[in-house]
Amino acid sequence: MAWLLVQLKLRLLRNGLRSSAQAKAGFIISSVIAGILAIGTFAGLAALRGNDASVDLTTVVYTVLALGWLVLPLMTFGLDGTLDPATLALYPLRTRPLAVGLLAASATGAWPLANVIGLLGVTIGLARGPLGLLIAVLAVLIEVMFCITLTRFVTTWLAGLLRSRRGKDLAAFMIIPIFILYETFVQVVPKLTASGKLTAHSFTGIDSWLRWIPPGLAAHAIQDASTGRAGTALLRLALLAAVTVVLGWLWITSLDRALVTADDSTRTSAVHGTALRFGRYGLRGTVAARFWLYQRRDPTGLITWVLTAVIMVVAAVSTITKPHYMVGLMISAIFGSAFAGVYRANSIGNTGPAFGLEAAALAGRRALRAYFTGQDIVVGGMAVTLLTVISFALAAVAKHPVDGFLAMAVDVAGTGAALALANMFAVAAPYPAERRVGSPTLRPAEGYRGPAMGSALGTLAGTAIAVIPVLVGVLLTSGDPAAIRMPVLVLCAGAYGIGLAWAGVSIAAGIGAQRLPEITEIAVRSKL
């Protein structure tokens, strides 16, 4: 059974390579990243040799990798057919050989191998002497087994939920901490390291509590063995192995249950409220009501707002506490407003086949103008509120809270421009979107990466250009009293933004009325 499931996993990997050029590229990129992770982790752990905080840092690295094993399968669930026990439920298999087989399948592939290689960096960085080396190798193997058992237990335990709509929604939100972590590593850590605020010693003492969790046990076992405390080392390893065995037992138990339990998609919750809002505002209000509900209920919509907020903060973080804080404040406002449009530059394609329902009723320039206006009222209202709050928060961090009004002027003008561009791209260059199982965000269907990139870059660049008059206004009025300057700038920028949005709606409605069948056909091809 184990060998059969390993073969299945290898076959799935091989078929993934054959399916399309995009899948092939994805596999190659994934393998290259796994290789880089293996080498990087190995080198990073090896470089800790002689470092006072080596055991603390090793504990942190082991913990981060275990967290990766815990979180990533929840996001990519569905990509690995061997992860879902339901796919095997039809066959006459006993639980124990099935569990061994699934475990073996989990350990097959580039990423598990990369983990083993990377973690073996401790043989240089932390281990001393033959006993230290032996314990290090054992610790790495048990740690990887722990990670695999942990991920198997969690995915099996949640398998029913992850197949359901609500489970997928929940998993989608995991992109937020991951995106924040990514941005922190890419933007914040290098700056803190360069300024000397983050050193290896920053982690000293962090393992006072991490040492008691399984990855910490592995790291400390190696240190104990290296410093002659073989008994303690073996005790720690035994404890780690015991935790792994308990997890394995829990996993087999949940596997037994998962094979004969229906998924949770039938358990549903009712929504509150009895009617769509904005009823008296005609088609515009009707569309606004639908968009308003979607912004609240669709995780993709909520996630894009959080990502926009993160982008704004990250764009300003390096300069906001410095004398030239205005640069960060303005860049943050431009990025924030541009991304409010970027995420909606394919609004019809992202609506998917349901747009057919709207297209069956909408016809003509007038109806489409109402459609885009209704959409803009909701998205624009949310964007301006969010962007303004963040701009004022950043201005407060910079200790110049009143300058939040200047950023607000850019926010409102930028939002108007971004929505205008988004609406125009939505009808002029729509593309079918698709959602991979477990993936939080939509991506262009195969063969449509070019138009998607064009819409995103076009909206970004167009918004940046459109806010230039506001930036010029901010500069030219810098000597004027704030009490006059701020409201005038905000009002003028608001009128400018509304004007741009209105022009965008008119142009988009004109194009949309001409191309409605073609646009609908593209939307219907989306797989959401």
Place this chain on the structure above:
Amino acid sequence: MSEPAIVVRGLRKSFGPKEAVAGIDLEIAAGSFAGLVGPNGAGKTTSLSMMTGMLRPDMGQVLINGIDVWADPVAAKAVIGVVPAESRLFERLSGEELLEYAGRLRGLPAGEARSRSAQLLDVLDLTADAKRLVADYSTGMRRKAALGCAIIHNPAVLFLDEPLEGVDPVSADVIRRLLTRYVSSGSTVLFSSHVMELVEQVCDHVSIIDKGRIVATGTTDEVRGGKTLHQAFIDLVGSRANDGEGLSWLGSSSS
């Protein structure tokens, strides 16, 4: 005979080198319950999409109650309702919100849309699930919701693409009774289906499409010509039988 509700003349559509619809002509009288049947890939969905203004034809004309669908799509869309093959519903709306949204998109006042939505949910046996998200609906419930969206504005002509595909017998019966009642009031239904028994049972007019062409059209009795519709269909489009020779191991006598 009544005035035709649907007139199709020389409708053609190609996708690259493949000719999906190779010039069809069709005339459906007002008040008819008409069926469009054909094997997979015959051009049923493409034809219905072009008739409803959702797919631009390469050539041809479609008139609904005398309105040219492609010359005046606004007027044409006002008199038709469409239930596409794949449910095109807003998953994150509840059933009642969805129907109300469809009604208001069609220009019904908010109160009227809400009232009709409640009545349709009742008739379609969805009242108990009215506040659940459409994403959590079963296939049958989704088909019923899609039908509700298509008729909430009381269209004169209703197009349905495989309306009973994947629907349980109870839900199918609800849909069938609603459609029969709708037609008896003088409205017109054109629907595509694979289920010959259903077509034979409810339709007074049948058209058989194969390889993008109408190969037979007329009243149900004319088309079946004394045989069952199933047999007439097989005779017209040709049987693609393969009796599974070579599967000698299949069956309880083998191991």
